Amino acid sequence: xxxxxxxxxxxxxxxxxxxxxxxxxxxxxxxxxxxxxxxxxxxxxxxxxxxxxxxxxxxxxxxxxxxxxxxxxxxxxxxxxxxxxxxxxxxxxxxxxxxxxxxxxxxxxxxxxxxxxxxxxxxxxxxxxxxxxxxxxxxxxxxxxxxxxxxxxxxxxxxxxxxxxxxxxxxxxxxxxxxxxxxxxxxxxxxxxxxxxxxxxxxxxxxxxxxxxxxxxxxxxxxxxxxxx
Amino acid sequence: xxxxxxxxxxxxxxxxxxxxxxxxxxxxxxxxxxxxxxxxxxxxxxxxxxxxxxxxxxxxxxxxxxxxxxxxxxxxxxxxxxxxxxxxxxxxxxxxxxxxxxxxxxxxxxxxxxxxxxxxxxxxxxxxxxxxxxxxxxxxxxxxxxxxxxxxxxxxxxxxxxxxxxxxxxxxxxxxxxxxxxxxxxxxxxxxxxxxxxxxxxxxxxxxxxxxxxxxxxxxxxxxxxxxxxxxxxxxxxxx
Numbered sequence: 001x002x003x004x005x006x007x008x009x010x011x012x013x014x015x016x017x018x019x020x021x022x023x024x025x026x027x028x029x030x031x032x033x034x035x036x037x038x039x040x041x042x043x044x045x046x047x048x049x050x051x052x053x054x055x056x057x058x059x060x061x062x063x064x065x066x067x068x069x070x071x072x073x074x075x076x077x078x079x080x081x082x083x084x085x086x087x088x089x090x091x092x093x094x095x096x097x098x099x100x101x102x103x104x105x106x107x108x109x110x111x112x113x114x115x116x117x118x119x120x121x122x123x124x125x126x127x128x129x130x131x132x133x134x135x136x137x138x139x140x141x142x143x144x145x146x147x148x149x150x151x152x153x154x155x156x157x158x159x160x161x162x163x164x165x166x167x168x169x170x171x172x173x174x175x176x177x178x179x180x181x182x183x184x185x186x187x188x189x190x191x192x193x194x195x196x197x198x199x200x201x202x203x204x205x206x207x208x209x210x211x212x213x214x215x216x217x218x219x220x221x222x223x224x225x226x227x228x229x
Numbered sequence: 230x231x232x233x234x235x236x237x238x239x240x241x242x243x244x245x246x247x248x249x250x251x252x253x254x255x256x257x258x259x260x261x262x263x264x265x266x267x268x269x270x271x272x273x274x275x276x277x278x279x280x281x282x283x284x285x286x287x288x289x290x291x292x293x294x295x296x297x298x299x300x301x302x303x304x305x306x307x308x309x310x311x312x313x314x315x316x317x318x319x320x321x322x323x324x325x326x327x328x329x330x331x332x333x334x335x336x337x338x339x340x341x342x343x344x345x346x347x348x349x350x351x352x353x354x355x356x357x358x359x360x361x362x363x364x365x366x367x368x369x370x371x372x373x374x375x376x377x378x379x380x381x382x383x384x385x386x387x388x389x390x391x392x393x394x395x396x397x398x399x400x401x402x403x404x405x406x407x408x409x410x411x412x413x414x415x416x417x418x419x420x421x422x423x424x425x426x427x428x429x430x431x432x433x434x435x436x437x438x439x440x441x442x443x444x445x446x447x448x449x450x451x452x453x454x455x456x457x458x459x460x461x462x463x464x465x466x467x468x469x
Contacts, residue, residue, distance in 0.1 A: 061446040062439050063407040066418060070435035073425060077432040160298075167300035171411065178302055191310035199299045206298035 005190065009197045012180055017201060019176035023166040027101035028159050034102065035109030042114060052110065059107035065168050067104055072096040072172050097169035105162050112158060116151030149220050156213030160206050177201060238430065239437050245424050252420035253441055259334055259416060260406045263341035264399055270346025275353035289350065296347035301405050308340040309412050333414030337406065345402045352398060356391030389460045396453035400446055417441050
């Protein structure tokens with residue numbers, strides 16, 4: 001095994017990690033905010049609920065790569081899009097990738113949050129009301145803590161899926177981890193070695209994230225922790 | 230957007246209709262092949278996790294952990310470029326000249342199959358664990374042999390519990406099949422991209438792609454739900 005090539009490749013690939021993490025961080029954060037808005041809108045009133053259902057149906061029923069291409073190649077076809085103030089953003093692959101990843105993860109996230117909200121026992125809400133809690137306090141003290149605890153494991157999986165999904169940004173020319181891996185492979189044709197290096201980096205990232213989510217889960221569920229006797 | 234011009238563009242009368250249908254069939258074919266291969270990987274994975282020794286179990290854990298932590302695109306690159314790397318050196322070892330590689334269909338089937346196999350492993354394992362122990366003991370008590378018990382009791386019961394999860398894996402395979410377009414295989418994604426480029430009307434083509442995938446995921450989702458209802462026909466209804 002050629003260790004010089006491996007360490008050289010590792011160095012080049014590590015330069016792509018910030019871009020991968022940046023894409024994942026921005027799109028999961030923006031996606032989570034959008035997901036909460038969608039979940040709340042779905043619970044709030046009927047016309048919004050229909051819109052959210054349609055949104056989730058289309059975004060979850062179609063491939064992410066196609067969504068990225070639609071935004072990156074499709075929108076620029078229209079003159080009026082090119083005239084808006086958003087065009088300086090939409091012409092860049094970076095912002096297109098972030099936009100596509102955000103609206104995609106928001107659809108999955110909205111369903112996860114909806115599941116969390118549905119898991120809140122009716123009795124807990126009634127108890128809060130009976131104690132005279134106003135709506136916002138009820139959300140802050142009762143509904144959200146229970147819902148977040150319930151939704152966290154699934155949301156953790158979604159975050160990991162997003163980290164892996166950032167690799168698709170390389171298809172619209174972004175040089176993140178997978179993009180660099182592809183360029184090294186097509187220069188050297190040593191796919192096995194490059195895969196070994198890139199795969200290791202992704203595994204480390206997903207492993208750290210898994211542990212972090214598990215840590216937050218333990219922290220949020222003090223009542224389930226083994227009591228120290 | 231002018232609708233009649235759109236229908237002419239994607240229609241069969243001088244439009245792209247025939248190519249799109251052909252591409253749709255290719256997407257279906259490669260997805261079914263990958264799903265089938267994934268089912269084989271998943272069966273071995275679940276068997277290894279449930280009844281293997283320490284080494285076998287460790288190997289299965291390694292497989293599912295690694296595959297689920299790595300982007301599918303990377304696995305496709307591995308098979309696409311790595312496959313030719315391995316095959317060419319194998320060919321040279323046997324005295325053959327030139328360059329060998331896997332075609333797009335094989336790459337897609339193997340790569341997407343192996344990825345989905347990791348998820349399928351967990352689905353089948355959970356399905357097996359959901360089978361009540363009493364049923365297996367009952368089969369043993371009436372003196373069924375291992376193979377007969379597998380065929381009459383275990384396979385039907387595991388499938389019944391695993392069906393919803395398998396439906397999810399299928400949807401995932403269908404959507405991941407778009408990534409095979411990087412190998413040049415002309416499935417929906419690739420065909421849409423070609424059409425968008427050569428007519429300079431990307432928006433219409435990508436929207437068409439969106440509709441085609443929605444059609445595939447919706448129809449196959451409905452089929453899975455029907456099968457699920459059918460598989461529950463002998464089941465006692467619980468509450469609700």
